[in-house]
Amino acid sequence: MSTYSLDARRLLCPMPVIKAQNRVAELHPGDILEVICTDPGARNDIPAWCRINGHRVLEIREQDRDIIVLLEVGHDD
Amino acid sequence: MSKIQRKAVALISGGLDSMLAVRVIQDQGIHVEGINFYTGFCVEGHTHAIRRHDRDKKKRNNALWVAEQLGIKLHIIDVIEEYKDVLLTPKHGYGANLNPCLDCKSFMVGKAVAWMQEKNFDFIITGEVLGQRPMSQRRDTLPVVARESGAHDLLLRPLCAKLMPPTTPELEGWVDRERLHGFNGRSRKPQIALARHYNIEEYAQPAGGCCFLTDASYSHKLTDLWQARQHRDYELDDIMLLKVGRHIRPNPDFKLIIGREEGENNFLEGYRYRFTYLRPSDCNGALVLVDGKPSELDLNLAARITARFCKNRDLSRVKISVTPLGEATRELEVEPLAPENIPGTWYL
Numbered sequence: 001m002s003t004y005s006l007d008a009r010r011l012l013c014p015m016p017v018i019k020a021q022n023r024v025a026e027l028h029p030g031d032i033l034e035v036i037c038t039d040p041g042a043r044n045d046i047p048a049w050c051r052i053n054g055h056r057v058l059e060i061r062e063q064d065r066d067i068i069v070l071l072e073v074g075h076d077d
Numbered sequence: 078m079s080k081i082q083r084k085a086v087a088l089i090s091g092g093l094d095s096m097l098a099v100r101v102i103q104d105q106g107i108h109v110e111g112i113n114f115y116t117g118f119c120v121e122g123h124t125h126a127i128r129r130h131d132r133d134k135k136k137r138n139n140a141l142w143v144a145e146q147l148g149i150k151l152h153i154i155d156v157i158e159e160y161k162d163v164l165l166t167p168k169h170g171y172g173a174n175l176n177p178c179l180d181c182k183s184f185m186v187g188k189a190v191a192w193m194q195e196k197n198f199d200f201i202i203t204g205e206v207l208g209q210r211p212m213s214q215r216r217d218t219l220p221v222v223a224r225e226s227g228a229h230d231l232l233l234r235p236l237c238a239k240l241m242p243p244t245t246p247e248l249e250g251w252v253d254r255e256r257l258h259g260f261n262g263r264s265r266k267p268q269i270a271l272a273r274h275y276n277i278e279e280y281a282q283p284a285g286g287c288c289f290l291t292d293a294s295y296s297h298k299l300t301d302l303w304q305a306r307q308h309r310d311y312e313l314d315d316i317m318l319l320k321v322g323r324h325i326r327p328n329p330d331f332k333l334i335i336g337r338e339e340g341e342n343n344f345l346e347g348y349r350y351r352f353t354y355l356r357p358s359d360c361n362g363a364l365v366l367v368d369g370k371p372s373e374l375d376l377n378l379a380a381r382i383t384a385r386f387c388k389n390r391d392l393s394r395v396k397i398s399v400t401p402l403g404e405a406t407r408e409l410e411v412e413p414l415a416p417e418n419i420p421g422t423w424y425l
Contacts, residue, residue, distance in 0.1 A: 010347045012317065014115055014138050018155045041138070048141040053150055 003032040009066065013041035017049050020071070024055065029075040032058070037067045046071070083251045084108045084198040085233075086189055089151060090287055091139025093268055093280040094204030094236060099147050100275050101235040102202055105252045109202070111151040112192055113140040114185050116160040117316050118289045139281040146277070156188065157313050164290070165309050169221075174296035176288060178213040179221060186226035193231070200231045200246045207237040208262045236260045236268070289320065298324055298425045305329060305369060314348065318366075321345065323386075324425040327378055331369030332425070335386055351402070355383040358396035358408055362387025376401070377409065384413035 006023050008016035016037045023033060035046060046069045047057045054074035061068050087099045089111035099109050144151035163184045167177030182205075189201045205214050205222075213222065219241065223232045230245040238247065239259035247254040260267045272280065289295040298319045303309045305326070318334055322341050326332035336342035342364045353367040353376070363386040367379055376399055384395035390413045400406040 014113075014119075014141075014153050015155070017138070017141070018115060018153050021153060045138045045141055048138065048145055049151070049153075052141065052144050052148075 001030040001032070002027075003034065005034045005036065007036050008042070009036055009038045011037070012039050013045050016042040017045045020046055020069075021049065021053075024053075024071075024073050027073045029073055031073045033071050033073065035069045035071065037069065038065055040067065042069065043067055050074075082108055083200075083246070084110070084196075085200050085202050085246075086193050086196070086198045087111050087149070087202045088185060088189055088204070089113045089140045089143055090204070091143050091281050092204070092287065093272060093277075094206060094209075096143045096147065096204070096277065096280060097268060097271050097275070098202050098204040098235045099149065100277075101257065101271075102233075102252065103147065103149075105256060107252065109147070109149050110196075110198070111140070111144045111147070111149050112189055113151060113153045114156045114160075114188060115153060116181075116288075117157045117313050118160075118164075120287050120289055139287075143281075152192070154188065154192075156184075159188075160184070161311070168225075169218075172291065174291055174293050175299055176290040176296075178210065179218055181288075182213045182222045183225040186222055186228050186232060190227045190231070199251065200233055200244070201228055202233050202235055204236060205234045206260045206262075206268075207234075207240050209260075233257075289316075294425075295319060301326060301332070301425050305332065314351075318348065318368075322363075325382060325419065325423045326425055327382075327423050328375070331367050331371040331375050331379070333379055333382060334366040334368060335382075336363045336365070349400075353399070353401045355379055355397050355399050357383065357387035357389065358398045360388040360395075362389075377411065378414070380409045380411045381414040382419065384411050385416070385419065387413075389413075 004027065006019060008019050016035060016039060020035050027033060043060060050057050050071055056072045056074060057069060058072055059070040085102055085107050087095060087109050089095045103109055141151055163177055163180050167180040169179040172178050186201060193201055205219065207214060207216060207219065223229055233244045233246050234241065236258050237260050238254065238257035240261055243254060246252045302315060321344055322337055323335040324332055325335065336345045345364045345366055348366060353371065355365045356362065363383065365383045371379060380397040380399060383397050384390060387395060389395045393412060394410050395413055397409050397411060398406050399409055
């Protein structure tokens with residue numbers, strides 16, 4: 001299991017979702033991906049995308065203007 | 078002998094029609110996954126995220142939401158680069174504005190064909206309804222989409238299939254044609270009745286309205302961009318900036334993009350290092366980006382317009398900081414331009 005980070009700042013939805021989707025496709029089940037966004041839409045869209053594609057959101061937190069979504073890659077994609 | 082599990086890929090816009098098309102096919106035991114294309118001109122999502130007064134509105138990507146309601150996977154595909162050809166050289170021309178609907182639909186179904194082949198799916202479904210759209214959903218143009226996309230008889234439109242010649246999924250018995258529909262025309266009543274049948278109570282706006290290219294004002298700004306640059310092309314940032322702020326073009330050499338409120342100013346902040354920009358020195362006001370090649374005289378006019386959109390607009394003189402691209406910031410003290418001196422024709 002490894003942890004990775006993806007900078008999706010200044011991208012507007014759905015681009016953070018697309019970037020996360022494409023990055024997850026390269027990772028393995030159990031890997032952790034930290035997605036750093038600035039678009040508030042990502043707060044809803046990335047979890048929605050995770051739910052329908054079998055990944056798990058571990059944490060969503062805000063840090064200054066950034067929204068950080070921590071997700072665990074599932075076995076289903 | 079066990080029956081083969083057939084699989085369909087559905088074009089999901091986030092509207093009601095594609096939602097119903099999926100539900101109709103799921104009802105027949107078909108495994109469905111969704112595909113959604115991001116062209117850069119899609120209305121939802123970012124448009125609600127920028128402006129501060131929209132921040133309390135429900136922010137969701139309708140395609141993702143629809144997929145979740147349907148219990149299907151959704152694959153969102155970035156087609157920004159490829160879409161340029163569709164918009165810049167549409168074989169079938171434009172609709173009322175810069176919307177190349179027929180070419181767009183053929184392009185998207187064509188992308189779905191490639192996806193279907195790569196993932197070993199069996200056919201494609203869309204929420205198209207015969208006669209619903211003036212360009213891409215006419216009796217004579219629906220076959221054009223099937224043909225030019227390369228989908229041919231593997232493209233099934235469950236909501237109007239009974240009005241069309243049978244497709245491979247019907248002829249092969251993968252789906253029962255009798256359980257498909259024959260919706261026709263612009264009335265939304267059949268869709269609303271079908272939604273009720275499926276207990277679907279919440280859905281996004283009835284089909285359409287999801288593309289900025291159908292918007293007259295946006296199309297005007299895009300046309301202006303091409304005229305000013307003397308060539309028809311764009312980058313993603315160009316088409317994003319057309320969605321934000323007031324756009325004022327005093328002359329062919331430059332235009333101003335003026336943040337209308339805090340959310341837009343914050344968004345424009347991210348672009349200021351790539352443009353000449355102005356802002357009031359001593360008070361709150363708009364961040365203004367200058368797109369083009371302004372002369373010294375133009376910069377003075379830009380400063381006067383910037384002063385017009387700041388808190389001190391009623392003072393006789395206002396200090397404006399001006400940062401030409403790649404140069405040091407300097408200050409101009411100017412008289413705010415009176416509203417009556419900004420001709421309506423300058424507003425894009």
